Amino acid sequence: xxxxxxxxxxxxxxxxxxxxxxxxxxxxxxxxxxxxxxxxxxxxxxxxxxxxxxxxxxxxxxxxxxxxxxxxxxxxxxxxxxxxxxxxxxxxxxxxxxxxxxxxxxxxxxxxxxx
Numbered sequence: 001x002x003x004x005x006x007x008x009x010x011x012x013x014x015x016x017x018x019x020x021x022x023x024x025x026x027x028x029x030x031x032x033x034x035x036x037x038x039x040x041x042x043x044x045x046x047x048x049x050x051x052x053x054x055x056x057x058x059x060x061x062x063x064x065x066x067x068x069x070x071x072x073x074x075x076x077x078x079x080x081x082x083x084x085x086x087x088x089x090x091x092x093x094x095x096x097x098x099x100x101x102x103x104x105x106x107x108x109x110x111x112x113x114x115x
Contacts, residue, residue, distance in 0.1 A: 001027060001104060003097045007115050022108040024100070032110055040043035040074065048072035049110060052078055055106035061111075062086050063100055063109040065093030070115035 001024070004030035005012040010019050013029055036052035049055075049064060049071060056062065062071055062081060069092050076077055081088035089099060093111050 005099055006094060006097055006113075008110030011093075011111065011113055012020070018113075020092040021113055022046050022109075023054075023056055024111070028057060032112075037114055039092045044072045046070055046072060046115065048074050049077055053075040055080075055110070057081075057086060059086060059108040060106040061103075061108075061109060062088050063096045064088065064090045065089060065109065065111035067093050067112040067115045071089065 002014050003011070004015070010017060011022065016029070018029065018061070021034065022062070023032050032053070034047050034053060037047050037050040039083050040050055041047045051074065055077065066073070073090050079090060089096070091099070093113065094109060096109060100107060
């Protein structure tokens, strides 16, 4: 998987540009479906990553790109990662992309592209 370009609100992966948050699940890129997490928005001031979403758990490591650091990751997500034995890395999206580029094996990701 080649990460070719990243800027606020946009990422280019393997020649395709995405203008929305993405989920990388075993090498396949899809749109993050955050509708189920919207009910927590008021409490966080931003739609957080919650256990209610479809999270790509079939991996040894899950990288969460938080944009510039604003995407909240709820405690239940952290607890579920620990319960499943999945290493959870939460970092700004630019760092997450570097991590994915350097060590992609058995790694899934959720990348927030704004804020």
